[in-house]
Amino acid sequence: MTSEDRGAAGPYIEYDNLPVLHAREKDLPLLHPYGTVKVGGRYVTPGGGRLTVRKDGxxxxxxxxxxxxxxxxxxxxxxxxxxxxxxxxxHCLHAGCRHHAADAGAVLRSFTLRTGRIELTAFVRAALAVELGDERPVDVLLKDAEALVGPVRRVGPQAGEDQEEAG
Structure with a gap:
């Protein structure tokens, strides 16, 4: 392992050929794509991210x-x-919730998942698949959601392209 000083936020440590992690993150468990995911857990993903799962109502x-x-x-x-x-x-719209998908400039992505709708492990596996460049699990989850509520609105610059494909 090597360390890298990044000023007030550092030190950062190289972790098994993944991007550098903060020193307090080096002991997080590495999440295996077929491993179990626990609510209240914090993990390092195979793509170098940090994944946190917590319950909120x-x-x-x-x-x-x-x-x-x-x-x-x-x-x-x-x-x-x-x-x-x-x-x-x-899935949340189908259950009567009114919140939106969120991400902050792609660095920090936040998802709200209704319990009992999409299995946590399936959702996390889809996120890990995206890290590795596979969009198929996302397509399956999106098709399932659209079967329940119809077309799910598109956000961002991709919106026009998605509507053209559908038309």
Whole structure:
């Protein structure tokens, strides 16, 4: 392991060929794509992100932080993560919730997942698949949501392209 000083936020440590992590994150468990995900857990993902899962009433809050990992900040992956958020939002709309998919400039992605709608492990596996460049699990979750509520609204610059494909 090597260390890298990044001023007030550092020191950061290289972790098993992943992007550098803060020293307090080096002991987080590495999340395996087929492993179990626990509510209240914090993990390092195979794509170099930090995934946190917590319960908030009838929802699970899932946060995926890709700080320091430019490979996860591409336009394509940002669009896929937004589609994943829309899949979760579609299930929440079907349950009567009125919140929206969120991400903050692609570095910090936050998802609200209604308990009992999409299995946590399936959702997290889809997020890990996006990190590795596979959009199929996202497509499955989005199609399931659209089967319940019809077309889920599109956000961002991809909106026009998605509407053209549908038409």
């Amino acid at each position: 009838k929802h699970l809050q899932i946060t995926l932080d890709h700080l320091g990992c430019p490979a996860q900040l591409t336009k394509e992956k940002t669009a896929l993560f937004r589609r994943l958020g829309l899949a979760a939002e579609g």
